[in-house]
Amino acid sequence: MAGRWRRRLGLRARVTLALGALSLAVAGSMAIVSWTLVTHSQLDQRRQEVLAEAEDDAGLVGLVLARGAAPGQAMAALTGTPPPVALLWRDGAWYSAGLRPEDLPARLSDPTHSGRTQLSPEQIGGRDVLLVEVPIRPTGSLPHAHGGGRYYAVFGLDAVESLERRLALILLAAAVGTGAAGIVLGRWLSDRALRPLRGLTEAAEAFAQGDVEARLEAAGDPDLMGLARSFNETAEAFGRRVAADARFAGDVSHELRTPLTTMLNSLELMENRRDELPDRLREPLDLLAGDLARFRTLVVDLIEISRDDTASHCDHDERERIEIMRLCRHTAAATVGRDVRVDGPDELYLDGDKRRLARVVANLVANAETHGHGVRRIEVTGCGARLCVAVEDHGPGVAPAERDRIFQRFARSVDPAGSDSGGVGLGLAIVERHLSWHGGGVLIEDADGGGARFVAWVPWDRRLRP
Amino acid sequence: MRRVLRLALEDEGYEMLEAATGREGIAALRLAPDVVLLDLMLPDTDGFGVCRCIRRDSAVPVIIVTARTDSHDIVAGLEAGADDYVTKPLVAKELSARIRALLRRTRSVEDVVFEAFTVGELELDVEAATCRRAGVELSLTRTEFRLLAELARAEGRVCSRDHLLEKVWGYGYFGDSRLVDVHIRRLRKKVERDPATPEYVVTARGMGYRLVPG
Secondary structure, rough: OOOOOOHHHHHHHHHHHHHHHHHHHHHHHHHHHHOOOHHHHHHHHHHHHHHHHHHHHHHHHHHHHHHHOOHHHHOOOOOOOOEEEEEEOOOOEEEEEEHHHHHOOEEEEEOOOOOOOEEEEEOOOEEEEEEEEEEEOOOOOOOOOOOOEEEEEEEEHHHHHHHHHHHHHHHHHHHHHHHHHHHHHHHHHHHHHHHHHHHHOOOOOOOOOOOOOOOOOOOOOOHHHHHHHHHHHHHHEEEHHHHHHHHHHHHHHHHHHHHHHHHHHHHHHHHOHHOOOOHHHHHHHHHHHHHHHHHHHHHHHHHHHHHHHHOOOOOOOHOOOEEEHHHHHHHHHHHHOOOOOOOOOOOOOEEEHHHHHHHHHHHHHHHHHOOOHHHHHHHHEOOEEEEEEEEEEEEOOHHHOOOOHHOOOOOOOOOOOOOOOOOOHHHHHHHHHHHHHHHOEEEEOOOOOOEEEEEEEEOOOOOOOO | HHHHHHHHHOOOOOOOOOOOOOOHHHHHHOOOOOEEEEEEEEEEEEHHHHHHHHHHOOOOOEEEEEOOHHHHHHHHHHHOOOOOOEEEOOOHHHHHHHHHHHHHHHHHHHHHHEEEEEEEEEEEEEEOOOEEEEEEEEEOOOHHHHHHHHHHHHOOOEEEEHHHHHHHHEEEEEEEOHHHHHHHHHHHHHHOOOOOOOEEEEEEOOEEEOOOOO
């Protein structure tokens, strides 16, 4: 269960909650302790006060009685604000000043109980009060001294109770506030602590998306130096490896170019003199021509793709303003050797690399020709911040499972007939690469009338004019 | 490769002179070829140096042959004075089309009816293929001159790179606009007083170039 929670809650949420709970617990216990201490000391103080007051009043009543006054008069002599709520028992009779004998608990109103000064918390009339009993000594100096009496007084706890209520409120508010502050602090702390991790996440994501230049900034944090260093070293090594691979492919294809030129031109010479060749040599010549053409495409494609691997991204020098419809028309016609239907509004302009974009269109059209039973039409649309060029074909479409794979290098189509369809498997990889050079991409859909629809898109500013 | 290209181009109807090294190539200039085909990778010196050497005393059209398609080699070759470039692997038929385009346009200068332009202090005599600035003759290659004449013909309107590629180099839609850009740079070095702040050949940002009277 805890494991599930941990998995569901992020590290940040956990740190935040933990700090919130911790501060709430600390503040709560502090509040309880202070509440207990304060209320106890307040109650103690109140007890001492009321005891002293009752003893004073009882002394006064005793004095008045000793002078021979009637007990009722003695009670009436008691003053104060508020006047004491008291009761006097003397010679078997009760004299009341606000307190009735039946209010007293039975154990105290029993005339025979041994009287001594005592204080007890009671409930009288539904209120919590302090009841004080003070014995009044018989005044022995007089000849027929009366027996002793007992003085009772009741004191309210209103002041203490209201203080308790206010204190409770304040402490509760303080505890809740501290808890909330704990959560805020936890959030801030975890944000701060995780900020470098966010950098790592961003760097790793950029790296995963093919930006081999992505590096992690350790920014002098000794705790993160190790991680940053290993990440950067890995990225560095990987980048070197990628660059070396690309350079190797590029070098190999460069080295192949010169002999390839010799082969192509020798073949051309032979084909120009085809009539002079014996019949038996014509078929091998055709075979050689077919494979040499494919070899040429491969070498050119390899150079194309390795060049972009090493070239810096978004070299703006190579950008120019392009009318995209015109580019599509020219490229498609040059690729398939006939006019291709291009739908879309004229006058759509784009700042891009003409050579790369022409290559994209050419490769998509060539792909439609070799794998899609021929190109059906090209549709150019500008929507929002994207300019889309869709190439539709007459083929069976591309199965969803294949849609990622076919953009990989040397991913040949799985042709059930087993026939070689003529591609070398770099065309679509180059398409993707050139589009991502422009900050765009390519996706495959099903065309409305059946067949595949390859949609190449690039970021676009609709306000561009020639 | 050189030998097979000679064979293939001879097959296309050209008369070929072969030079195995840069030194031999420069020596062969005495025979006044119509076009020079220059491989940038030479056994003795580098092709850029040979190109500059040719340019010192000849306006002969030069096509460089490069194995590299990256900007650096092509731009450096054009800066060194080449008129056009082809990349390996090249096929004699395609190369022959380029040579024909180059010869046609260089020859056509002589075929053009009398045309002359005066733009500010610049005077262009198309018939004589000469250009003077404030009366002083400038030494332009034939391609540079064609480019300037084409800009002058537009009478101050903007010429797109596509237009210039088609008119000056005979390329269709897929010409390399670097050809135009580098030639414009070379042209400015000769035509402008301060090539960094051009007065005549002005860039119309994102659109092309135009020629204005100073």
